[in-house]
Amino acid sequence: MSTWEDLDSSSSDTDEESSIGLMADVADKSMSEDSDNEEDFTNIDSLRLAYQEAISNNGMIASTYKTMKEIIKLLAKKLF
DSSP: OOOHHHHHHHHHHHHHHHHHHHHHHHHHHHHHHHHTTOOOTTSHHHHHHHHHHHHHHHHHHHHHHHHHHHHHHHHHHHHO
16 A cells, blocks of 8 residues: 555656656757757868867856956955
8 A cells, every 4th residue: 555655755756757857858959959060070170160169269268257256256255
């Protein structure tokens, strides 16, 4: 005979399985979208372009990180 406790534990297992399934589905969709943007790396010019783009993106990310770090420091000083 099932009790409420049995139902609660099976429900959490089902929720966890659903969450894992949803995460896998989202990952599959993002991977298929990424495959549309793949470059042909057999050509040296494609490699150079991809490298320059990666360096440019890295610079933007580093700059944004630095700005956010400064903002966090200012906010922390205001709080304390």
